[in-house]
Amino acid sequence: MQLHPSIQPFREALLRLVYPASCPLCEILLEITEAGLCASCLTTLQKTAYSFEDACSSQRLEFLDTAWALYPYESPAGEILSAVKFYRKHWLIPIFENALREFAAALGAETGYDAVIPIPIDRKRLFEREFNQAELIAALVSKHGKIPLKKFLKKARRTFSQSGLGKEERQINLFQAFHLSRSKTAAGKKFLLIDDIFTT
Helix, strand or coil: CCCCCCCHHHHHHHHHHHCCCECCCCCCECCCCCCCCCHHHHHHHHHHCCCHHHHECCCCCCCCCCCECCCCCCCCHHHHHHHHHHHCCHHHHHHHHHHHHHHHHHHHHHCCCCEEEECCCCHHHHHHHCCCHHHHHHHHHHHHHCCCECCCEEECCCCCCCCCCCHHHHHHHHCCCEEECCHHHHCCCCEEEECCCCCC
């Protein structure tokens, strides 16, 4: 049943009365007009966002043409992603939607990708977490960039958590950890790989 737009604010007010929502960063109670973050923390997040030009990595990466990171992995973006990954707060992902919309718009003008592909997680982690955060992010890029989302990549084996590992250990950890499920379909295509964190 679809509620009339004029009723929506009253519904939200009633829900907040019964289930108060707080900012995941500073923990103050959110106003009815606020979603995800309080206005102050949202402003801080927006200030830390890279421009499209600055988001492009200067590193030379084997097998990748270009790489982007929309935020530095520090507070507040790092805290939000940690809450998503380790405390299963997937509802925080839409906090990044405006930045992802702008990224997708800039991307569409620059390049022509055939599909958006989220980096997969193994079955055990998916069962424990109940979602793949990279897939949630990829869905927003796909939506705003009008690029199809495809799950061509599969996790071939379980790996250790990358956090706490050095550069060489991370490379060994991920060696042959993924495989392409539709190699013939993917041949000659250009893909945008999406993950939640871009590190070594």
